[in-house]
Amino acid sequence: MHIVKLLTKINETGLTTNTLDLTESFVKKGHTVTVFIGKSEYYNDGLKYLEERFADSGANIIWYGNVNKSGILQKILQTVFILYKIVCLKPDIIHAQSPYLSFIPWLLRKKFVSTVHVADLPKRFEYKNATRVIAISDETKKYAINHFQYKEDDIDLVFHGVSLRYENKITNSEIKSLKEKLNILDTDIVIGIVASIEKRKGHDILLNAIDKLGSLNSNIKVLIVGSYKSKNEQGWLENEINNTDLVDKVCIVPYQDPKPFYDMMDIFVLPSRLEGFGLVVIEAMLSKCCVVRSDTEGAYDQISHGETGFIFKNENIEELKSILEHLIKDESLRKRVASNGKEFALNNFTSDIMAEKTIEVYQKVINLK
Template sequence: MKILFIIMRFGKDGLATNIAELADGLVNKGHEVHIITGGFKEQKDQDNTFFSSLRQRFANLGIKMHYFKEPQGGIFAKGYHSLKSLVQIIFRITKIKPEIIHCHSPNLTFIPWLLGKKFTSTVHADTIRPNARYKHPTLLIAVSEGSKNFTETVMHTPPESIRMVYHGIPERFSEPETQENLKRLKREHQIPEDKIIIGLVGRITQQKGTDVLVKAIGQYMPKELIHKIFVVIVGDYQTPKHELWLEGLLEEHKLTGKLKVLGFQDPKPFYQLFDVFVLPSRSDTFGLVAVEAMMGGCCTIRSNGNGASDQIEHGVNGMIFPMEDSASLGKQLTEVLTNDDLRKSMALKGREKALACFTLEKMTSNTLKVYQELKSL
C-alpha cells in the first residue's frame, strides 16, 4: 500500500518515536510510506542530534518526505501562509495519490476532510479540544482505554468508528546490556556505583510530573533510604526556565547533588541501568516509556494516566499511583526499594507483559488491519 502520514511537526517526544517505529514496521512489511510535515522542532541552543538521527532513519527506510512551511507571524501573515501551506499540502496529496491517509496531528484532520477522503487518525494527546480544524476521521485509532474514553467523552467521536491499537516498540529493548557497557555508562555520566538508581525518561516539565517525583523522594521517603539513592533523568529541559525550576525544587527538598540530567538520547541501555523506573506524568495517552522500561526488565511505577491500566496490573507487574499523589509514590518507591524479591518479580512479569502485548510487530499488524478496513469502506 501507499501510505501517507500527515503531521504538523516532529518534536523530541513520544509522538516522533511512535511515528518512526510505525513507519519502520510498515516499510519492513513492504509498504511505501510518505510523510507530509512542517519539519522538526529544532532549537539553536539545544542538542539536535535526535532530529538528525530521525532524518537519517527516515532516509534509510526510503520514506519520502514532503515539507510545508508552518504558518508564522502576525494575524494577516499567518493567514496568508496558512492558505499557502494548505494549497501546498493539497497539491502534495493529489500528486502522491495515497491509498491510506493517516493524520497524526488532530488540527490537520480538516485537510483530508476537505478533500472528501477517507482517513484515519491516532489519538496522541489528551490535551486537544473540539475546534473548527478538527474533523472526525473515518476510523479513529485509540492507543489505550483512557484515550478511547477521552475521544468519546471530550471529542465526541462516534464509538463505532474507534479501533484500539496499542503502541508498540522494537524487541531490541529486551536485549540485555553487558555489565561492561552499564559500568561504562556510569563512568561516562558520573553516576555513582554504590547508589540505588531511580530513573525517569522524558522532558523536564510540570506536565511530565518531575516535581511529583522530587517531592515524593524529599518528603515521603525515609531519610536513611534517601541517602542510598540517586536519580537519573534522560531528557531535556522543556525551556531554560525549567532548569531553574528543577534546581529550586531540589534545593527546597534538600536533594541538591542527588539528581543528574543526561539530556535526550537513546534510553534503551539506561532502563537496565535503573533499579526502578518512574513515570509521574500528569498527562499521557499511553506512556510509551513505561513499556520500554518494562520490556527492558526494569521495575516500573507510573501515575494512573491513560495507558496505566492497559500496561500494569498493580502489585503484579508494576505499580500505579494516583496522579500528583507524591505521598503514594514515595510509599511505593520505599516498598520496592526495600524489598528486592518484590522488585525483581515485578520487573520480570513486566517484561513478559511488554513482550506479549506491546511489540512493534503487534502494533504494525493491528494498524494494517485498520488500514485494510478503511480501504474496504
Template sequence: MKYQKTVGFILKRVDCNDGVASHCETLIRGLKAHGWRIVMITGPVFYDSTSITRFATLKSLVEDWVTFEKINPLVPDFSCLLKIYQTIRKYEISLLHAHGYSMLLIARILQIFTQIRCVATFHPSIHGNDPKLLKEKALQVNHLQYQFYLGLFTPDKFIAYSSEIANFLTQDLNFPESKVSRMLLGIDTDLFRPPTAEERCLARKKLNFQEDELICALVGRLSWNKGHDILIDAVRQLRTEHSITNIRCLFSGSGHEEKQIKDYAFQSEEDQFYFHFMGFTEDLRDIYWAADIFVLPSRKEGFALVVAEAMACGVVPIRTPAGGAEDQIEDGVNGFIFPFDDSETLVSQLKLLSNNPQLRKHLAAQAYKTAQQKFTLEKMINDTIAVYEQASLKGI
C-alpha cells in the same frame, strides 16, 4: 483515486525529542518493511544537537517531507492546502494519518477534492509553566468541544493507543465502537530487553552509579506535565524524613522547561549528587539497564511508550493513572500506580521497593513478561495496516 500503499503522516509540528517522533520512527520502519511508502506533511520541525540524529533518521525513512513554517489547523490558508493537495497527487497518497485530532479539518477539506481517506490518533498532553495549575488543567476536559469538533470532522477511523483513549471516545463522547480501533503501541523487544550482568555493570559505570545505589529513572520531555517535580519531592522526602540516602534520580530528556525544572531540583549542593540530568538521549538502553525503578508522574499521557520500553528491559514501573496505565500496569502485580500529584504515595512505594530487593526482582520479572505479551511491534504494525487498508479501500 487508484489505491496505493502510500500514507501521508500529517502533524501540526514535530519535536524530535518527544515520544510522538519516536513512535513515528518506529511505525514508519514497520510500514516500510511491509511495502508502504510514507510522506511526512508537517508544520515546523524542532531539533537540537542531541536530537538531530532522529530528524535525519526520519528524513531518510520517508519518500518526502513537506514542511510549513506554521500550520493553522482551524483556519488553514489556501497556499498550504494547495501544496498538500499537490503532494497527494504527486505521490498518489491514498490515506492521511492525522497524528493529533486538530488536523482533521485540513483532512476533511482535502477529502472533498481528492476523496482521500483519513485515520486519526490522539497524543494528548498539556503544557504550562506552573505545575500547580496543570492538575486542574488536566481535569478540565471540554466534552462538548470535543463532540462538536470530532463530530463535524470525523475521520474514517480513530486509532486509540490506550484503553483510556478508547473509553473516552466511545463512552464519554459516544462515538460508535465501529469507528474506534484500540491497539497498543509496540516496541522493538529485541532492542529493549533485560541486560546481562555485564551490560548492567557497564551501564552503571558509564553513568557513574554504584552497584549498591537505588536508581530511579524518568525519561521524557522536560515539561512540567511529565511530573518531574513530583519525583523530585518524593526523593527529597525519602532522604530527609526516611534516611534513605542511597537513592539517585536519572532524568533523560530536553524541553522548554529545562531551566525551571533544574532550578527546582538543584536547591542545595547536596542535590547535585542526587539528581542527574542527561539531556536528550538517542539510545535509551543504558538508562533502562542502569535503573532499578522507572517513574513517570505525568499529569496527561496518550500511552507513555517509555514505560513499555522500561518494562521490556526488566525495570519496575511506577506511574500515574494517565493514558496507558490501565494497559501497562496491574497495581501491585507488575508495578505500581499512584494518584496524580501525590508525592506522599510515591514516597511509600519507593520506600517499600528500597527496603525489599526481592519484591523489586519479582515485579521486574512480571513487568518484563507483560511487555513481551502485550507490546509487540509486529502486532502494532499488523493492526495499523489492517486499519489503513480498511479505510483506504472505502475510497476505491
C-alpha cells in the same frame, strides 16, 4: 499499501515516537510510507536523533515548511504544498497522526484515519473527525466519544507498541562506562524517568517522593532523561531540584536515544499528571526495568499492580514514596516485577503488534464504499 502519515513536527513526545515506530514497522512489512513533517525552530540534539531515525526508517520524508511561522500566507502555502503532493502520490490511506492536520484529507474529501493521543485535546477549527479514529487507551476512547462525538463503532483501540530493540540490553562495559561518565556507582540504586521536562510530566512529584525517603536516600541516584519542550519553561526543573536535598543525587541528560539509560535503571517512574498512554513505560518494561507510574491514562492497560509494575494515585507523593521504599528494600521484588513486566510487554506492546492492528484499521477504511 502506500501510506501517507501527517505529523505537525518532531518533538520528544509519544506522538513522534509512535509515528516513528509505526513507520519503521510498516516499511519492514513491505509497505510504502510517506511522512509529511513540519520543521521547528526549537532544535536540540534530541530532535536531531529523532530526525536521523526518520531518515533511516526507509520512508519517504517530506519536509513542508517551518511550523513556527504563524503567518496566514505561510500556512496557506504549506497547506497547498501538502495537498498537491498528496494528489500526486495517490496513497491508499492517509493517517493524520497530528490531529490538527486532519483538515488536509478532509479538504481532499478523502477517507482517512486519525489518532487520539491525549484526553485533553481541545476542539479547533483544524480538527475534522476521521472516517475511523484510533484510541490508544480506554480513556482516550471515552474522550473521543464524549468530546468529539465519535460513535463507538467508528473507534479502534490500538495500544502503542515499541521496537524490539529495547529487549536487548547493552553490554556491561557500555553500562559501566556510562555510569562512570554520570558519576553513578555500581552500588547505587538508580531511579529514572524519561520524559519531556514540563510540569505535566510530574518530575517534581518524583523528586519530592524520593526526598521524603530520608536515610534510604544514601545510595540513590535520580536519572532524568529529557529536554524542555520550549525555551519558556527553562529552569523549572532546576528550581524543583534546588527545593529538595537531592542536588548531588540528580543527573540530567538531554533527550537522546533512551535505550542505554533504561539499562542503567533499577526503577523507572512515570509520575505524570496527564498522559495519553505513556509509551516510555512500555520501553522501560521491555528493557526489564521495574516500572512505577501514576494512575493517569493508560495505566491499567499497561500494568497489573504488584505483578507487572506499580500504580499510585495521581499526585499522591506519600503513596509513591511508600512504593519506592518497598522496592528499594526488596531487590527480589524489583527483579520479579521487572521480569513479569518484560514478558507482558513482549506479548502485548511491540511495534509489530501495533502495526498489524493499525493495518487492520486501514483496511476497514479502504474497504468502505
